[in-house]
Amino acid sequence: MRIGLAALSPARRTTLMRSDAVQRLLAFAALIAIILIFSLLSPNFLQFDNVVGILIATAVNGILALGVTFVIISGSIDLSIGTVMTLSSVMTAVFITEWHAPVPVGILAGVSTGALAGIVNGTLVAKLKIPSFIATLGMLNVAKGLALVVSGLKPIYFNDTPDFNRAAMGSVIGGVIPGLDIPNVVLVLFGCALVASLILTTTVLGRFTFALGSNEEAARLSGVNVVGWKIAVFTLAGIFSGIAGVLIGARLNSAQPSLGQGYELDAIAAAVIGGTSLSGGEGSILGTVIGAFIISTLTNGLRILSVPQEWQTVVTGGIVILAVYLDIVRRRQQQ
Amino acid sequence: MSSRSMRVFVALGAAMALLVGACGGQPATTGGASASTSAKLFIPMISKGFQHQFWQAVRQGAEKAAAQYNVTITFEGPENESQVDKQIEMLQAAINKKPNALCFAALDSKAAIPLLQKLKDQNIPVIGFDSGVDSDIPVATAATDNIAAAAAAADKMASLIGMSGDVAIVAHDQTSRTGIDRVKGFTDQIKSKYPNIKIVSTQYGGGDQLKSTDITKAILQANPNLKGVFGANEGSAIGVLNGVKESGKSGKVVVIGYDSGQQQMDAIRSGEEAGAITQDPIGIGFKSVEAAWKVLNKQSVPKNIDTGFHWYDKTNIDAPDIAALLYK
Incomplete structure (x- = not known):
């Protein structure tokens, strides 16, 4: 039975790859177009500092989007990634600042918190059969509340451990090549993207992520442990939320317990713009990364042009609708 | 199954x-x-938030007054300043508990008027606090004059940048009373008194520290000659500080903030932030409960209780009268 699915899946995946590739190409072309337009409109846009600024601004949302991409491809949704990120950053802060744990232990605590939340999400969805929309909506609130409870409603600062901020905002590349001061958070983003891409395209977990999203029943009938792999997918998303939590803590030099809600929507938007289908079974990490860059580049450009806030929101929303519409048109043409 | x-x-x-x-x-x-008509008066407080440091300080002041005057208070508020509906629900729930008086900081005064009218009909006095309530119903309001406070920030900005150049504002939102008043107070003061200073950008980050950081960086990128940034609440000010720091412009751009909190206080001590306007959140909480008690005991209270604001910087941050107003 297992062999049956494995035999079926490469053929299926090659066609998927091809249709994905079109959307990725479209998204990439859109990103280039956005960059060109802003470069023409403002001389301050295409400068080294600003490009680095965009890279940094993409890190948190991009990493959240990586995790949610897996969940969406598997045919579920995870609304809790934003507040789980917050809870993770608070846990990191509690370990480092209040319990004086070494920085690496604190980072591990943050990432583990994310993983734990993911395991709970996965169990609720796969074992208790609660629809993922509802289960993760519940987790959104649980994590938000716990972040406030654990932090005592106060931001926790990393003032005693300047290394923590430096690890994220310092530049290893700048140390090797003077002048090329790209902060380490950007490396973390690309490192995570690379790992996510490898998991999705070369491992069993990746193959079953697609299998769950394309046809869960068929996967079950061919002997796939649906419950186990679903939990694994949510756990992976939780781990990425945990990493994002550590990064946001490092960048703000503090764990801010009251932010986080709404971040999940930007992450989902990044995945969708990048060609991940909300009905499951389709998507790619490269697409999601491009999607995240489209959002951050657009936001940055509109801010540089001092476009009023209310219009910035309208434009970003419009882009998401346009991206999904293009995706639907493309699909229809293929059929 | x-x-x-x-x-x-x-x-x-x-x-x-x-x-x-x-x-x-x-x-x-x-x-x-309260229903059992025991001696203790019951005064619920509905604030505009609860999880921000500022509101915790207001609550602290209110609890101090509650202990001093021997009344029972509750303190609650929605999670952010756009949740008008949640606040109305809280107000309704508080009215249902049959309070002796009620302290209220309206997110949207007009939305609350039907409920406030109900309180008036039941002869339950309403005390406004913080941004207050824009109607005749409250018998008194304990609040900061945000327009005057932001104008004072503008005066400080002007003198710190040498009376000319470009500045920007990063504020929390453009619909709440404090957001509107602080942007207006700062902008009007610059426009009317300092013709050589130009506000090149006013943007809103929802008080979210990360968003405000990225906004500040974009503003600095678009305006390389920028001389100063005004962060109009605590979250905005922290974002401005981060953004200036990440752009490598610490010390070159004058940062003026609002309210306090550990991070701003550290930045002011280190010189990264020139200074900030502090309100008196503890005083706001204390005076609103005190006013409620006085009204219930038939004592007179002024209609507007100005709780004041102060400029603080490196030189006076540890002075006892200022230190008492700052929260960590």
């Missing part, structure tokens, strides 16, 4: 019931105390 999901539902239902019980339990006992 179905019996299993049934069990899950029963378990969920039980959990919900517990939660509701837990949530409803505490206020119910306080309400009971």
